[in-house]
Amino acid sequence: MLTAIPTRRTFLQAGAALLASTALPTLARAQAASAGGRLIVAADSEPKNLNPAIVASNGVFFVASKVIEPLAEASFEGKDGLSPRLATAWEGSEDGLSVTFKLRAGVTWHDGKPFTSADVAFSALSVWKPLQNLGRIVFANLETVETPDAATAVFRFSKPTPLQLIRNALPVVSSVIPKHLYEGTDIAANPANVQLVGTGPFRFAEYKPGEYYRLTRNDAYWGKPQPNLDEIVFRVLPDRAGAGAALEAEEIQLAAFSAVPLTDLDRISRVPGIKVITKGYEALTYQLVVEINHRRKELADLKVRQAIAHAIDRKFVVDTIFLGYAAASTGPVPKNAPEFYDADVPTYDFDVAKANALLDEAGYAKDADGKRFSLKLRPAPYFNETRQFGDYLRQALAAVGIDAEIVNADSAAHQKAVYTDHDFDLAVAPPVFRGDPAISTTILVQSGIPAGVGFSNQGGYANAELDAVIAKAAETIDTARRTELYRQFQKLVAADLPLINVAEWGFITVARDSVLNVASNPRWAVSNWADTALQG
Amino acid sequence: MRTMRRLLATPEGAVGLALLACLALVALFAPVLSPGDPLRIAGRALTTPFSDPAFPLGTDRLGRDVLAGLIHGARTSLAVGLAAAAAALAMGLCVGLAAGFAGGLLDEALMRMVDAFQIVPGFLLALAFVSVVGPSVPVVVLAIALGAWADPARLTRAQVLSVRERDYVAAARVAGMHPVEIAVREILPNVLPPVLALSAIIVAAAILTEAALSFLGLGDPNVVTWGSMIAEGRNVLRSSPWLSIFPGIALVLTVVGVYLLGEGLTRALSGRRAAA
Numbered sequence: 001m002l003t004a005i006p007t008r009r010t011f012l013q014a015g016a017a018l019l020a021s022t023a024l025p026t027l028a029r030a031q032a033a034s035a036g037g038r039l040i041v042a043a044d045s046e047p048k049n050l051n052p053a054i055v056a057s058n059g060v061f062f063v064a065s066k067v068i069e070p071l072a073e074a075s076f077e078g079k080d081g082l083s084p085r086l087a088t089a090w091e092g093s094e095d096g097l098s099v100t101f102k103l104r105a106g107v108t109w110h111d112g113k114p115f116t117s118a119d120v121a122f123s124a125l126s127v128w129k130p131l132q133n134l135g136r137i138v139f140a141n142l143e144t145v146e147t148p149d150a151a152t153a154v155f156r157f158s159k160p161t162p163l164q165l166i167r168n169a170l171p172v173v174s175s176v177i178p179k180h181l182y183e184g185t186d187i188a189a190n191p192a193n194v195q196l197v198g199t200g201p202f203r204f205a206e207y208k209p210g211e212y213y214r215l216t217r218n219d220a221y222w223g224k225p226q227p228n229l230d231e232i233v234f235r236v237l238p239d240r241a242g243a244g245a246a247l248e249a250e251e252i253q254l255a256a257f258s259a260v261p262l263t264d265l266d267r268i269s270r271v272p273g274i275k276v277i278t279k280g281y282e283a284l285t286y287q288l289v290v291e292i293n294h295r296r297k298e299l300a301d302l303k304v305r306q307a308i309a310h311a312i313d314r315k316f317v318v319d320t321i322f323l324g325y326a327a328a329s330t331g332p333v334p335k336n337a338p339e340f341y342d343a344d345v346p347t348y349d350f351d352v353a354k355a356n357a358l359l360d361e362a363g364y365a366k367d368a369d370g371k372r373f374s375l376k377l378r379p380a381p382y383f384n385e386t387r388q389f390g391d392y393l394r395q396a397l398a399a400v401g402i403d404a405e406i407v408n409a410d411s412a413a414h415q416k417a418v419y420t421d422h423d424f425d426l427a428v429a430p431p432v433f434r435g436d437p438a439i440s441t442t443i444l445v446q447s448g449i450p451a452g453v454g455f456s457n458q459g460g461y462a463n464a465e466l467d468a469v470i471a472k473a474a475e476t477i478d479t480a481r482r483t484e485l486y487r488q489f490q491k492l493v494a495a496d497l498p499l500i501n502v503a504e505w506g507f508i509t510v511a512r513d514s515v516l517n518v519a520s521n522p523r524w525a526v527s528n529w530a531d532t533a534l535q536g
Numbered sequence: 537m538r539t540m541r542r543l544l545a546t547p548e549g550a551v552g553l554a555l556l557a558c559l560a561l562v563a564l565f566a567p568v569l570s571p572g573d574p575l576r577i578a579g580r581a582l583t584t585p586f587s588d589p590a591f592p593l594g595t596d597r598l599g600r601d602v603l604a605g606l607i608h609g610a611r612t613s614l615a616v617g618l619a620a621a622a623a624a625l626a627m628g629l630c631v632g633l634a635a636g637f638a639g640g641l642l643d644e645a646l647m648r649m650v651d652a653f654q655i656v657p658g659f660l661l662a663l664a665f666v667s668v669v670g671p672s673v674p675v676v677v678l679a680i681a682l683g684a685w686a687d688p689a690r691l692t693r694a695q696v697l698s699v700r701e702r703d704y705v706a707a708a709r710v711a712g713m714h715p716v717e718i719a720v721r722e723i724l725p726n727v728l729p730p731v732l733a734l735s736a737i738i739v740a741a742a743i744l745t746e747a748a749l750s751f752l753g754l755g756d757p758n759v760v761t762w763g764s765m766i767a768e769g770r771n772v773l774r775s776s777p778w779l780s781i782f783p784g785i786a787l788v789l790t791v792v793g794v795y796l797l798g799e800g801l802t803r804a805l806s807g808r809r810a811a812a
Contacts, residue, residue: 321598
C-alpha cells in the first residue's frame, strides 16, 4: 500500500514552506488562516468551451462540475450507484417510453433566478440531444420533455429507452444549464460557456488564461451548510513534472488525474504531509486497447489477432508500464463495473510459443530474417502510458516475428489518421468506460459508423451477430435481460477480437494531508466538491 | 596530409579527433558491440548502473539496456549530424557559388532567400517541418539542413566574390573555359577551406538539434537516439537520474569533440594560409 507516513509538521517546516512558495504567497497563508479556506488545485488543460452540457469530457468536468450540476451524481453507497443532485427521484414507465424526474425545490441559479423544470427541458432538448458528444447517443430517441409543474420533468422517447442506460448516464450527460441565459442565443457561442452560471456549490469568479480559474463559495447553495471551502483555485500547470514539486512546496494542495507522474508516486508518498489516493475514479475507468484495422488481410484473420493477444504480456504492462496502478483486462467491460462485468470470457495468456504457432497456422511463415509481415503501429499520444505501451507492443510483436513500425503524431494528426483516414494497421487507444456499455463502449466495435467519428470502430470490423446483440440491448427495457445481452456482448468481443483489451486503469490523486474528504464518490475529481474541506 | 599533420599538432585538433574517432568506431561497430535491437526489453526495469554485469549502465523504465542505447544512439546521432551537415554544406555551396559567381539579379534573389532563412530560427524551422511532414530519419536530416544551409551559403558567396577577381580566374576566362568549369575547377577548391572549417560548427549544431527534436518527441520513434533517451529519463529524473545523465554525457562529449576538431581545423588552415 502506498500511504504517506503522517508526521506532525513542525513550525519550522511550515515556515520554510511559506517562505519557499514565492509564487502564491498570499494564497498559501490563507489556507492556514481560515476554516473554510482556499483550495489550490493543479489543472493541466484549459478547455476552450467549459460548458459541461455541451462538452461532456473529464477535462471540462474537472472545473465545471463545481459550478454546474447534473440531475444525479455517482455514489458509492446510493441506490443504483447514484445520489440525487438536481433531481430527487426518477422513475421509468413500463413500456420504456418515458422517464419522470422529480426535481429539487428551492434551488436558485447563481444569478438569483429560480431553477425549474423548464431549465431541464431546455437543456435536454436544445443542448444534450443535439449538441453534446455523449447525449447524442443516450438521448437519440428523446422526443419531448413535458413539464406539468415546476418540479416535474417527463422525458418522452420515440422508441423504448432502457432506464438502466439513462440512470447510468445521468452523472455524465445531465448537466443542467439556465434556460434564461441560453434561450434564443447561439448556444455554442454563448459567453456563459466560459463565464459559467449554474446551481452548484461554487460560483465561477474569474478565468485568467494561462494562469488560473477561480471559483468562490455559493452562499445560497441548496445543500447548506455546504460547501465547506471558501474558494477553489485551479492553477494551470501544463508541465506534469511540475505538479509534484508544487505540492511539496505547498504552492498547490491537490493534483488529480495523475498530474504527478506514476514514477514519482513512490517517492512523493514518503514526503511528510502528502497523501497518495487511488480511490475516487471508479466510474472513470480508462481502458488500454489495441485498435485493429481489419482492412489489412493479415489482421482480418482471427488467428493473427489471437496471436497478437497471446504475444502481449499483460502482467508486464500492469507492473512495469503502470507500476501496478492498473489491472489486466479480460474484455471490453472493466472489472469495476460489476453490474455488467463478466469474467467468463475467452482469455489470452501470455504465450509466445502459442502465438508463433497460430501465426504459422495462419500461413505467415517467418522469412530468413525471422519476420512474417510488417505493420504500421500508431500509439495515441495522450498519455505517457499509451506511448510506452506502443514501444512495448513493438517489441512484443517483434518476438513473434511481426515487424511493427511506430508512427508518432500529435493528438489532432493521430485522430485524423486513425478515425478519418484509416491510415493505420494497429493503434493504441485509451477509451473510457462511462458506467454503461451503450454510452461509449459498443461504438468501438459496432459496424456502420461513418468515417470521422472519433473513438469509434474505424477498423472496418463488421460482425452481424455482434451488431444484432448491440441493437437488441439498446432497446431492451428489462434490466436483467439487458445486462444479460451485455454479458453476451463481452463474450463475443473477447472471442472474435475486433480489438484487444489489454489493461484498465483509474487515475491517482495526490493531496496535502490538510485536504479532507477526498475521493468521497466514484467520480470524485469531476464531482462538485461540496463536502471537501481544509484542515485549519 | 600537411593539413592533417598541422591539425594533430594543435591540442584541440588532437583531442577532438581522438574523441570523434572513438565515437565513430563505436558507431561503426555498434552491431558487434551490442548485437540485436537496442530497443529490445532486455531485463528488469530500472536496474541501477554498475549493479548488474549484464547491464553495466542499468536499464530504463521498460527494461531496455542503457549501454546498448548509447552505442546505437551514437550511430543515429553521428549519422544524422553528418548527413544534415553534408546536406546543408552542399546546398550552401551551390547557392553561394551561383550567387557569387553569377552576380546581378540572381545574386540578389538568392541572397534575399538566404536572408529569409537566416531570419527564422533554425530550430523552429526544423520543428515546424518535422511536425508537418512526420518524423522519420530522412525528414529530420532535411529539416536540420533546412535551418543550417544559409550560413555556408553566405560564407561561400563572400569567398567567391574575393576569389573571382583573381588573375588565375581571369586567365581561365581568357583561355575560354566554360563558366561552370571555372566555378567548379578554379573557384570551388579555393573557397572550400573556410567553409569546411564552418562545417564542424554545423555538425555540432545538427547533433544538438537532432537531440532536441527527439527530446520533444519529434524524432523517429523506431530508432534509439540520445535525445529520446534523455526525454524518457526526464519522467523519472528524481528517482533515476542516470537515465538522463549518461546520454547527456555522450552528447556533451560528441559536441565538444566536434567543436575542438573544428577549432583545430581552423587553426591548421589559417596556419597554412599564413605559411603560404
